[in-house]
Amino acid sequence: MAEQVFYGLAILTIGSAIFALESRELIYGAIGLALSMLGIAGFFILLDAPFVAMFQIAVYVGAVAVLVIFTVMLVRTNELFTKREDKNRRIAGIVFAFIFMIVIGLILLGSELSKASIGELKIDNITQKIGGEMLTYYSPAFILLALVLAGSIIGALTLARREDVDNSYERVN
CATH class of the missing domain: 1.20.5 (Single alpha-helices involved in coiled-coils or other helix-helix interfaces)
Structure with a gap:
């Protein structure tokens, strides 16, 4: 199971890093960067370092990527607020969101998440x-x-x- 999670995180991290580098729009690059940083936080969780993983999420995803996205939104107000009358985009977005929800639901139903237990909780300081x-x-x-x-x-x-x-x-x- 850990091996499959590792490969999934590797694909997520490397794929989103390539997406961040290759995207033409800066905001998509920032989203790819945030996903890549989430993948790195997943590696820290696999290494049994949840404290470092939470800092990774809080600092890099929560601060750096969000700051880049807000800066892009502040600078490019003309592009964000132009009216687009493209109904095909809306329909495609709804279809892809529905497919994404179905795939995530099937993955969660097929996983052994319901059988998982925490076990004995170790509290360290x-x-x-x-x-x-x-x-x-x-x-x-x-x-x-x-x-x-x-x-x-x-x-x-x-x-x-x-x-x-x-x-x-x-x-x-």
Whole structure:
């Protein structure tokens, strides 16, 4: 079972990384990057390092990829708010979403997920130790990192703000 999960994560990670590199639109590249980072977090879970996996998801997927997507949406408002009258796209999206739901449902029904048990829960204090070290010994580094990140976000928003764009668009999609 672990071997199949490993191969699935490898396909997800490498495929989405190639998709991120080869996509022509920046927003699709950011989505591919986020999926690739989720695959890497899955590898950390396989390596029995859930703390590192949660940091991978929180920092890379939750912050970096979402920041890239928001920046693209801020800069390219003209492309996002243009009206597209293409009903074939809507029908294709609904069909693909339905097929995706069926495939995921069949995978979950065919898996042994319902028979799985957690077993005996081992409670160790590694998370508490890491948190204590981060808030005591490494707290100046965290404060400096927070200031650098805040400055970079303010700089990115200042650069993304354009004076010549009319901000009175209405969302049509």
